[in-house]
Amino acid sequence: MKSTNRLAYESSEIADAVAYESIANEYYDEKLHPTCADFRQASSIYLTRFFGENNPRGRLADIGCGRSLIADFREQGLVLIDASSEMLLQNPSSREKRLADVERDPIGYSEFDWIFAILGDPYNTRATWANIGRALKAGGRCLFIVPSYEWATRFRTRSSEEKPNLACFINARGESIFLPSLIFEQKDQEKMISDAGLTPVETEHVLVGDLAHVKSPKIFKVLSRDQYLLDTYHVKKTQ
Numbered sequence: 001m002k003s004t005n006r007l008a009y010e011s012s013e014i015a016d017a018v019a020y021e022s023i024a025n026e027y028y029d030e031k032l033h034p035t036c037a038d039f040r041q042a043s044s045i046y047l048t049r050f051f052g053e054n055n056p057r058g059r060l061a062d063i064g065c066g067r068s069l070i071a072d073f074r075e076q077g078l079v080l081i082d083a084s085s086e087m088l089l090q091n092p093s094s095r096e097k098r099l100a101d102v103e104r105d106p107i108g109y110s111e112f113d114w115i116f117a118i119l120g121d122p123y124n125t126r127a128t129w130a131n132i133g134r135a136l137k138a139g140g141r142c143l144f145i146v147p148s149y150e151w152a153t154r155f156r157t158r159s160s161e162e163k164p165n166l167a168c169f170i171n172a173r174g175e176s177i178f179l180p181s182l183i184f185e186q187k188d189q190e191k192m193i194s195d196a197g198l199t200p201v202e203t204e205h206v207l208v209g210d211l212a213h214v215k216s217p218k219i220f221k222v223l224s225r226d227q228y229l230l231d232t233y234h235v236k237k238t239q
């Protein structure tokens with residue numbers, strides 16, 4: 001793991017992107033990682049409404065795809081992109097896949113009508129947003145979902161074992177693994193988006209109460225049902 005004195009949003013080099021490799025095989029185990037499961041469930045609830053209202057079509061990318069949630073909504077024209085080969089392997093072999101670090105590697109040039117980043121906090125940096133801007137067609141859109149700023153600030157300042165800009169995973173062997181998690185206040189996130197030449201269309205939230213059942217004490221001990229669990233940024237490339 002590397003350390004940096006730079007502003008967090010300039011780089012997520014606080015840990016390597018491939019660090020997800022170390023927990024890829026257990027990331028979707030709900031008993032080991034109930035917080036991830038709750039955030040995934042909340043993302044799925046939001047995506048159901050979003051796909052119903054926006055009907056995304058054409059060429060789609062799911063960046064930092066893990067076990068792609070977007071594939072549950074649209075398979076046609078979908079490209080799955082992740083820096084972790086273990087994460088990419090969690091998807092059927094028939095899907096189009098690219099092994100790429102979205103902060104460092106090109107992900108396309110005016111190629112995509114839609115780019116989705118579901119729980120994109122590990123790579124929520126200026127470099128990634130510039131890359132998204134290059135990869136979208138003119139008029140293309142991006143939906144970027146992160147755990148809420150409200151949750152991140154409350155939770156990460158609450159425990160001495162938590163660190164700012166990092167998510168702590170306790171793995172199956174009981175070891176603490178810290179991975180990048182860059183979550184910003186809405187005005188700072190929207191500025192990062194605008195600085196990349198993109199236009200925020202709509203910022204929305206999923207509430208804790210939108211989940212029928214919250215599994216993770218890291219969530220239900222920190223937030224009440226009327227507080228934000230996810231922040232979602234719907235963004236457009238105007239030219």
Ligand SMILES: C[S@@+](CC[C@H](N)C(=O)[O-])C[C@H]1O[C@@H](n2cnc3c(N)ncnc32)[C@H](O)[C@@H]1O
Nearest residue numbers: 017020064065066082083084087101102122123
């Ligand atoms: C929090 S997980 C979310 C996975 C998936 N989108 C989901 O909702 O289940 C973050 C994912 O981003 C990937 N990732 C982290 N940093 C990355 C980077 N710089 N470039 C591409 N993928 C990255 C990880 O390998 C992991 O699959």
